[in-house]
Amino acid sequence: MARKISFLNYKGGVGKTSLIVNTAACLAKLGKRVLLFDFDTQSNSSIWLLRLERWNKINASGEGAFFSIFDPGRARVKDLVIKDVVEDKNGQKALPGLDLVPTTFNLVDLESEFEGDPKRPPYVVFQEQLAEIENNYDFILFDCPPNILRASQCGVFVSNEIYVPSNPDALSLIGFTLLVEKLGKFHQLSASFRTASMGVPAQVQGVIFNSIKTGVDIEVPKMRMQLRMNQFRTAKRVAANAKIFDTQIRDAMIVRRAVTLGLPVLLVSQEGPDAAAAGTSDNVVSDYRKLAQEIVRHTP
Numbered sequence: 001m002a003r004k005i006s007f008l009n010y011k012g013g014v015g016k017t018s019l020i021v022n023t024a025a026c027l028a029k030l031g032k033r034v035l036l037f038d039f040d041t042q043s044n045s046s047i048w049l050l051r052l053e054r055w056n057k058i059n060a061s062g063e064g065a066f067f068s069i070f071d072p073g074r075a076r077v078k079d080l081v082i083k084d085v086v087e088d089k090n091g092q093k094a095l096p097g098l099d100l101v102p103t104t105f106n107l108v109d110l111e112s113e114f115e116g117d118p119k120r121p122p123y124v125v126f127q128e129q130l131a132e133i134e135n136n137y138d139f140i141l142f143d144c145p146p147n148i149l150r151a152s153q154c155g156v157f158v159s160n161e162i163y164v165p166s167n168p169d170a171l172s173l174i175g176f177t178l179l180v181e182k183l184g185k186f187h188q189l190s191a192s193f194r195t196a197s198m199g200v201p202a203q204v205q206g207v208i209f210n211s212i213k214t215g216v217d218i219e220v221p222k223m224r225m226q227l228r229m230n231q232f233r234t235a236k237r238v239a240a241n242a243k244i245f246d247t248q249i250r251d252a253m254i255v256r257r258a259v260t261l262g263l264p265v266l267l268v269s270q271e272g273p274d275a276a277a278a279g280t281s282d283n284v285v286s287d288y289r290k291l292a293q294e295i296v297r298h299t300p
């Protein structure tokens with residue numbers, strides 16, 4: 001059965017997209033079958049993995065984008081999967097095993113204009129359609145915006161696990177706290193739509209620290225995060241084995257560069273000049289690899 005994981009924090013810009021794209025790439029490199037959903041109107045992971053030219057075509061027509069399962073509602077999730085999405089400069093498949101369901105700017109309409117059927121919220125429609133393909137994958141990952149509005153709800157409803165990317169600062173801690181609160185509310189709201197086969201609602205399994213600068217001591221923010229995690233565990237508001245992941249991702253210029261190149265960091269590092277320019281490339285790649293392995297080992 002596929003492990004379904006949402007990366008979520010109520011704080012924006014903490015690294016949800018960069019973590020999920022690079023972890024997904026490392027999982028695929030490990031031979032796992034991975035499907036990534038982009039649930040953020042900003043379309044960051046879609047633009048990253050498709051590059052602008054391919055993404056622009058989808059954005060112009062809306063065809064092939066996630067919102068099309070709701071409006072006009074003729075497409076199904078299985079029609080939207082872009083197999084082996086990553087291509088090199090020559091248009092050759094560069095990373096077998098990593099598939100993408102892209103989004104475009106029209107996803108914003110899901111939050112406002114879309115009315116749908118009140119008896120079947122968007123997350124129920126999505127859950128039914130995902131069931132048709134989920135057995136094709138080992139990991140299904142959801143890149144969410146910093147909220148639990150309708151698009152994120154699709155990921156949260158079907159997920160078994162939630163990971164919280166964080167920076168070592170007070171605002172990430174606030175984002176984590178707010179997330180746990182809103183998650184509890186959403187699980188209550190959606191409880192009557194759950195079926196037995198879905199298992200229990202997803203809880204926070206861990207916090208992943210991202211963008212850690214060399215020489216900066218993060219012990220104090222880490223301790224504060226750990227204290228909050230302990231409080232939530234005692235109150236049973238996060239998973240019983242929820243933790244701060246051992247692996248943390250260092251701050252490295254190549255992460256930002258990789259977006260421009262339209263490649264996961266793992267593949268940029270194979271390109272000599274960029275790797276050399278970024279200096280620490282190998283190290284940050286090894287962080288992402290370690291994180292992927294830690295996620296594989298983690299049992300919810």
Ligand SMILES: Nc1ncnc2c1ncn2[C@@H]1O[C@H](COP(=O)(O)OP(=O)(O)OP(=O)(O)O)[C@@H](O)[C@H]1O
Binds near residue numbers: 014015249255259
């Ligand atoms: N380890 C890192 N080293 C250097 N820069 C990073 C790292 N991780 C993320 N960044 C940069 O930080 C910025 C925010 O990252 P990202 O887009 O992944 O965050 P996000 O949480 O998905 O944001 P949003 O809430 O807008 O979706 C980006 O410019 C990204 O390139």
Ligand SMILES: [Mg+2]
Binds near residue numbers: 016017018044144
């Ligand atoms: Mg993002």
